[in-house]
Amino acid sequence: MLSLDQLLEILAECSGDQQAAAHGEEVLDREFDMLGYDSLVLLETSAQLKHRYDIDIPEDVIRDLRTPRAVLDYANVPAERD
Amino acid sequence: MDAPTPHPTTPRRRVVFAFPGQGAQQPRMAAGLYGVSPSFTATMDHAFDALGPAGRTLRAGWLAAEAPAAFDDISYAQPLLYAVDCALGTMLAEAGLRPDAVLGHSVGELAAATLAGVFTFDCGLRYLSEYIGVYRHAPPGGMLAVAAGPEEVETHLVPDVVIGAVNGPRQVLLSAPEPALSQVETALRRAGVTCSRARALQPFHHPVMRRVAAAHADALTRPPLRPPHTTVLSAYTGHTLDEATATDWRFWTSQPAEPVLFGPTLQRLLSRGRHLLVEAGPGQSLTALARRTPAVANGDAEALALLPARAGSPDDDVKAVRAALEQLAAGPGAPAELSPDF
Numbered sequence: 001m002l003s004l005d006q007l008l009e010i011l012a013e014c015s016g017d018q019q020a021a022a023h024g025e026e027v028l029d030r031e032f033d034m035l036g037y038d039s040l041v042l043l044e045t046s047a048q049l050k051h052r053y054d055i056d057i058p059e060d061v062i063r064d065l066r067t068p069r070a071v072l073d074y075a076n077v078p079a080e081r082d
Numbered sequence: 083m084d085a086p087t088p089h090p091t092t093p094r095r096r097v098v099f100a101f102p103g104q105g106a107q108q109p110r111m112a113a114g115l116y117g118v119s120p121s122f123t124a125t126m127d128h129a130f131d132a133l134g135p136a137g138r139t140l141r142a143g144w145l146a147a148e149a150p151a152a153f154d155d156i157s158y159a160q161p162l163l164y165a166v167d168c169a170l171g172t173m174l175a176e177a178g179l180r181p182d183a184v185l186g187h188s189v190g191e192l193a194a195a196t197l198a199g200v201f202t203f204d205c206g207l208r209y210l211s212e213y214i215g216v217y218r219h220a221p222p223g224g225m226l227a228v229a230a231g232p233e234e235v236e237t238h239l240v241p242d243v244v245i246g247a248v249n250g251p252r253q254v255l256l257s258a259p260e261p262a263l264s265q266v267e268t269a270l271r272r273a274g275v276t277c278s279r280a281r282a283l284q285p286f287h288h289p290v291m292r293r294v295a296a297a298h299a300d301a302l303t304r305p306p307l308r309p310p311h312t313t314v315l316s317a318y319t320g321h322t323l324d325e326a327t328a329t330d331w332r333f334w335t336s337q338p339a340e341p342v343l344f345g346p347t348l349q350r351l352l353s354r355g356r357h358l359l360v361e362a363g364p365g366q367s368l369t370a371l372a373r374r375t376p377a378v379a380n381g382d383a384e385a386l387a388l389l390p391a392r393a394g395s396p397d398d399d400v401k402a403v404r405a406a407l408e409q410l411a412a413g414p415g416a417p418a419e420l421s422p423d424f
Contacts, residue, residue: 014229014276015374016251033366033391036373040253044229044276051274 002055002075004028007045007068010052011037014044028069039063049075094415095356095384096182098315099174099197100372101167102363103188103342105225105255105280107159109149111364112166112389114399116145119424121176125169125203132207133161154281156217160189161210163363167193168203170362170388177407178420179360183322185315185351187344187368188247188286191337198310200328205305209334216298217338223259223285226267229276230254238273240266246287247342250371255280255342257288291339304331315351317344345371352377358413360406361387386410400424 008027015037027035032042046062049055055075057065065071115122130137136157143150143158152158167190174181175197184194189210196206225246228235232245235254239245243266246257256266256277263285270277285291309325316323318333320343327333348368351357352375361369365387372378372385386409390402403422411420 014252016231016253031391033370034373036370036378036385038367038370040227040229040276040278041370043278044252047274047276 002049002053002072004068004072006053007071007075010045010048011035011041011068014048015041028072029067031066032068033066045071095358095413097179098351098357098359099171099181099184099194100348100359100361100363100368101171101184101186101190101193101197102361102365102368103163103186103190104156104159104282104286105227106187106190106363106365106367107154107163107281108364108393109153110145110147110393110396111162112170112399113145114396115169115173115403115424118396118400119173119176119403119422121423122169122173125172126165128203129161129165129168129207132204133211136161136211155283156220157214159281160214161207163189164193164196164206164210167363168196168206171197173403173423174360174362174388176423178417179407179410180417181312181360183313183315183351185317185344185347187249187317188337188342190363191314191317192334193363195310195314195323195328195334198312198314200307200310200314200323202305205307209304212299213338216295217284217291219298220284220291220294221259222283223257223263223288225280225282225286226256226258226263226270227278227280228254228256228270234275238266238270238275240269242290244288245341246285248345250345250374253345253371255287257285259285259288259290286338287341289339292336295335295338299335307331307334315347317342317347320347320350344368348372349375349377352383355382357383358410359383359385360410361385361389364389364393366391384413 042062043059046057130141144162184197186194231252232254242262243256243258245254247255307329310328314323318340359372369385369387377383388403388406390398407422
């Protein structure tokens with residue numbers, strides 16, 4: 001299971017956030033655009049998810065996931081079905 | 083620049099307009115405002131008229147349901163970005179919002195300087211027409227966005243590849259002619275570094291542009307430039323433009339060969355006092371960069387985009403502008419009257 005905190009940590013690192021601004025449940029449904037995470041950050045996040053957690057979200061899929069919740073849903077639902 | 087003067091009762095924020103450049107273009111960008119906002123429409127029509135036959139092609143390509151194949155080429159992207167940036171800045175001024183400072187990324191800096199009175203709009207358009215004529219001779223190439231800081235990227239550079247822009251602590255744009263661009267992209271991907279081609283077909287902000295300009299730019303008589311009436315932050319110098327630099331044509335004509343230091347410039351600006359950054363251009367790329375700065379994270383600055391992050395329906399443009407203006411009007415120190423001209 002990928003947790004929200006794990007995802008936010010990766011996003012912050014990938015974007016070079018010096019202070020993690022986004023945290024807590026309230027960011028679950030905020031769009032990445034609003035959080036300042038652009039497509040390059042999401043591509044890097046896709047690479048890091050694969051590298052650290054062996055979670056595979058292809059680049060063309062993660063581009064269309066708009067919120068942290070969407071990423072968590074994508075990452076966690078298939079694993080539960082297995 | 084003035085030292086920050088904290089004011090406990092009226093925390094007026096300095097309003098900064100930010101204008102995006104090459105790479106931010108989208109088919110039909112801001113077109114939902116065309117025919118809706120009188121000031122936006124008049125500015126765009128002025129540009130198309132001033133550019134003559136090329137202007138008609140540009141207008142058709144901008145409004146086409148399916149963008150022309152060459153949309154990312156200098157001939158479409160740059161004049162359209164310049165016109166749209168200027169038209170949005172003008173529309174904001176019409177709405178009652180005056181910037182305390184302006185800055186832009188790449189060709190966006192030309193728009194910023196136009197809003198600040200350095201160039202007249204006509205003069206900027208003439209310069210861009212000439213510029214397209216010169217830089218269409220640039221070797222094919224482009225720019226590559228890399229998710230890494232400048233130091234980390236340095237270790238991967240191969241001959242002919244330079245850092246064309248520093249957008250943030252972990253985002254740089256490499257610039258190179260082909261085949262060097264493809265080579266560095268392959269090498270970076272092999273090393274596990276995330277990268278993505280920027281929407282550019284020429285190696286902007288690369289020293290090769292100096293040779294292109296030397297070979298193709300005629301010694302034109304250039305109209306005198308005026309000192310800025312509004313503070314212009316330059317992403318080339320990293321500082322406020324002084325009068326001598328702002329009115330020196332050589333400063334402007336050297337820009338295609340010089341790196342854009344947008345990230346460090348933005349960070350320096352936002353670290354001094356309270357700011358409200360308003361992105362006046364297609365997409366939200368500069369807003370995204372601003373939202374990752376410490377100043378926005380700790381609440382000293384706020385960043386807001388006028389238009390949607392991705393191109394949508396014409397209605398989306400109109401709704402986004404209305405929502406942005408409402409948010410601006412609700413903020414501290416907002417002008418008494420702030421309403422769109424449509």
